[in-house]
Amino acid sequence: EVQLVESGGGLVKPGGSLRLSCAASGFTFSPHSMEWVRQAPGKGLEWVSSISGSSTYTYYTDSVKGRFTISRDNAKNSLYLQMNSLRAEDTAVYYCARETDGRYWGQGTLVTVSS
Amino acid sequence: AIQLTQSPSSLSASVGDRVTITCRASQGISSAVAWYQQKPGKAPKLLIYDASSLEGGVPSRFSGSGSGTDFTLSISSLQPEDCATYYCQQVHDYPLTFGGGTKVAIK
Numbered sequence: 001e002v003q004l005v006e007s008g009g010g011l012v013k014p015g016g017s018l019r020l021s022c023a024a025s026g027f028t029f030s031p032h033s034m035e036w037v038r039q040a041p042g043k044g045l046e047w048v049s050s051i052s053g054s055s056t057y058t059y060y061t062d063s064v065k066g067r068f069t070i071s072r073d074n075a076k077n078s079l080y081l082q083m084n085s086l087r088a089e090d091t092a093v094y095y096c097a098r099e100t101d102g103r104y105w106g107q108g109t110l111v112t113v114s115s
Numbered sequence: 116a117i118q119l120t121q122s123p124s125s126l127s128a129s130v131g132d133r134v135t136i137t138c139r140a141s142q143g144i145s146s147a148v149a150w151y152q153q154k155p156g157k158a159p160k161l162l163i164y165d166a167s168s169l170e171g172g173v174p175s176r177f178s179g180s181g182s183g184t185d186f187t188l189s190i191s192s193l194q195p196e197d198c199a200t201y202y203c204q205q206v207h208d209y210p211l212t213f214g215g216g217t218k219v220a221i222k
Contacts, residue, residue: 035211037159044200044202044213044214044215044216045151045153045159045202045204045213045216046213047204047210047211047212047213050209050211059209059210059211060210061210062116062210095158095159097158101161101164102149102151102161102164102204102206103161103170105158105159105160106158107158108158
C-alpha cells in the first residue's frame with residue numbers, strides 16, 4: 001500500500017523556521033518527482049514546490065523563493081521542505097504528493113505562523 | 116505563470132442532475148490538466164488526468180474533456196457522495212497552478 005506521511009508541522013513565530021518531512025512507502029521512491037502543496041484555512045490549493053527524482057531540478061512558487069528549500073533523500077525514501085523566514089501567510093496545511101501522476105497524497109501537516 | 120479560472124465557484128444541484136464545471140487557462144496548455152475532488156479535512160483525490168483520462172477506481176459518471184485553453188469536468192448523474200470541492204490543475208509548466216475551486220452541494 002502506498003503511503004505518504006507528513007510530519008514536522010506546528011506553531012512557529014513570524015520569522016521562524018520549520019522543517020517538514022514526508023516519509024514515503026509502498027512504491028519505488030527515487031524515480032518519482034515529488035511536490036509540496038498547501039492549503040490555507042478555508043482557501044484553495046496552492047502548489048508550493050517540486051523536486052525531480054534525482055534532485056537535479058527544483059521549482060518553487062514565487063512567494064516562497066529564497067525562503068523555502070525542497071530536498072529529498074532517496075536512501076531514506078523521504079521528502080523535505082525547509083521553511084525559513086516564515087510569515088503569517090504561510091499558515092496552511094502542507095501536503096506532500098507524488099507529482100509524477102498526482103495519484104498519491106499525504107494526510108497533511110498543519111503549519112501555523114503566529115506570534 | 117499560467118492562470119486557471121474555474122467556474123462556477125459554487126453550485127447546487129439535485130441528485131441525478133448533470134453537473135458541469137469549467138476551467139479556462141490563460142494560455143494553451145495542450146491536455147495537461149488534472150481534476151481533483153476534495154472533501155473537508157481530507158487530501159485531494161485525483162479524478163481525471165491528461166484532461167480526459169479517468170483515474171482507476173473513479174466512478175464512470177465523472178468525465179473530463181477539452182484541450183488548449185478550455186476544459187470541462189462533468190458528473191453525469193450527481194450523487195450525494197459527490198458533495199465536495201473540485202479543482203483543476205495545470206501540469207504543463209512550472210509554476211504549477213490550480214483553479215480556484217468549485218464547491219458542489221446537493222439541492
